[in-house]
Amino acid sequence: MLSFTEELVLLLNDEDGVPLPIRQDVAACALAGAVLMDLAFDYRIDTDFEALVVHDRTPTGNAVLDRLLAKIAARAEVCDTKTWIGILSAEEAPAVHDEILAGLVEQGVLAVRSSKFPWMGSRRRPGGGGETAQKIRLRIADVLYSHDIPDPRDVALISLLDACEILPEILQTQELADLRPRITLLRKMDLIGREVAAAIADIERSIIQAVRDRAAQFRKLLLILSAVAGSTAGATFVLPRVPVADSFGAALRMHLWFNSGWQLWTGYALLALASAGILAVVLMKVRRIARFGGHNWWRLAHAGLGVACVLALFVHTGFRLGANLNAALMVCFLTVLILGGLAGVCNNAAGELRRMGVPPRVRIIPMRLHTVALWPLPALVIIHVLAVYLY
């Protein structure tokens, strides 16, 4: 039987193995909650409003759970569940995800797929697992659509998915609305022992609180930054270019947009900001690095750099599209920024869009277009820089 954590990892991808558009901080909290739920169901931990305590240090037999149990037990300071959700999601979620994937491969649930390319070497990564994930989804659907008494673990999993707002990504919006009374009923069912039930309820509350706290902390800021970056970049196509000075001595505008030396340095500043923006995303994918500060900070850095790129682009061009190759570069850059802003809005206003009936596959389109639009950008930038130095 798969653990909560293993089932959750499988459910974080869709039928084709493509990750669901779930914010990474939410997924990290869900993983931390799943680990604690596993430990609670195995009677290794107990929780109340003030503390999460280990009352049985016996290994569970699951390497991931045992490692984290040891970590919780080793901590001298007593922390509540919310604090542990925070600690585990920030420090352990990426590692837990990798270890769980490795474990699923060992169990034969996932297969290792090799990526080979002549001059890029080969990479092996877990893949597949769609069949098992589909079984879990069907099991969840059975629980939700039937009136039978469910398995307590299924109820706990549904509660976890609901608490982390993952359930809406698995079910259609209308379905979810229809099933809301049943979900509420399931969450109230007293199917498990009082102590475990209290622990699970506390974990759920803590997850919801942690997710909300983090979301509230970052979502608004990310939403604003994304909207500012996208709309300002879009405005470049609409706004008239800043007119040139009519009189001698109005130097700044002329220096900025018509002095080769100034343009060189503003261009380099823009290049540095754009590179840093791309690097932030690349580093965010490197789990060892991403754990420093957490994903939200990296996303915030990416969005902030996007806004800075729009400003730097204005300083470099003054809303001028340029001609020929420069025009192509400018259009490409602006498209990347506009789609990036739109993707940020879709990502950070997922709840609102979901309520508006926008399906997940539509919400993820700006993000994918943002990536596609990025394709010609490095080539255009390199050619632009080479042209500057060659001519």
Next chain:
Amino acid sequence: MSRNAFFRAGWVLMTLAAVGGALLWMTVGGARRIFLIGETTVAHHQIELACESCHTAPVFAAAATAEKALNTACRNCHEDELAEADDSHPRKMFRNPRMAVYWDKLDARLCTTCHAEHRPEITRKGAVTVAADFCRACHSEGDQDVRTDRPSHAGLAFDTCASAGCHNYHDNRALYADFLAKHANQPWLSAAPVHTLSARQRTPAPAGETALERSDALAPVAALTDPTALDQWTGSGHAAAGVKCAGCHAPEVAPDAPVAEVEARWIAAPPLAVCRSCHKAEANTFARGRHGMRQHPMIAPPRDAAKTAIGAILQETIVRWLADATHPTRMTVREARLPMRAAAAHKVLDCGTCHQPHAVDVGQAAVKACVTCHDDPHSQAYVGSPHHVLWQAEQSGAAAPGTGVSCATCHMLKSERRGVIATSHHQNDGLRPNTKMIRPVCLDCHGLGFAINALADSGLVARNFRGRPAVHVQSIDWAARHTASETENTGR
């Protein structure tokens, strides 16, 4: 291989391919128009793809080195012209360390300070890319403040210095105060309006000893069967100057060579170099104007991809693809930015485009050749204009040589050196700015005041001087008053 890895590899490969292709275009050969950062000025658009003509700095040179190289390229083509114009603001004046205080304001040591290329948004008349009141940089403070020692300038705005028709930055040969004062109060038209150099040039010379007859034509028998060509040649300047058919069609044979040798080396259509071998001055000036700029010796020829180090190792197909096909060595009417007649679009500009090869009819080259191609309001208005009427009278023999005014009279400036009158084939030399025409052309017939006013009236120019100027440039009045005042003061 996973989907993501495949896409990433594709991304890297596409980027490398695009950069590699662009590098080949930039360094070996091929269409480079996509690298132009903006529309080239009217002055240089013909040579905009001969990038190496101006961008002579080594690859990855420092900004200062690149700027210096760019300015050297400017001077390579324009320095003589500025010297002839008695440049009012020569570069050497500003290289003096005492002028260092002005370098930060407007670095007049560099042509590119005021004439930046590929900047259409800030390019003004005369390819100037600084604000119209740029004179303010140096002439608004201290002892250089023109408003303090000249009461007439007290309320004037700096953007009117050049736009009002009073001053030019470089060429003020017809606009400086003493010249204005000297020519003040002249009538609008002189009593005997004749363009002196044209008159001397067009006065038929008595037949010289070198003049040739029809029987002197040295050509293969087949060529002599064309009576029109022979008739035209006998009446041409070539025959008058003793140039036989073989002189152009078989330039490498000796003047007294037998017909068999001439026939062996006969060239049906002599190349441009043959004309240039005798008409060097004309060819040189032709290459300085917009008609022949692509043949200027300082203009980089089309690149030969096969001769480059990279081209040598590339396949022939790629080398052919990289050929500089878009940079012909001669200008075509189709490429002109001025309005041109559609029927003339196919014409390629060289000597024969304006001059009939055998007749060498100056009248053809002076008017007909121009209006066959040019279709702007000024050219359209020429036919029937006062100048054209005078030209027709001269051509018909009703008026004396030099009284007619053709397109060439104004736009192909004449000069005399050591008794030889040369016609500059740099046909836009007098148009940058148009006051450059005043001394060599206008003043032979018109008063200075009228000429300045007429040239400052853009409407009158467009109507090809049908009527009187509606613009009055005050500089001549101020100069006259200033001189009179000084004379009065000196007299006291």
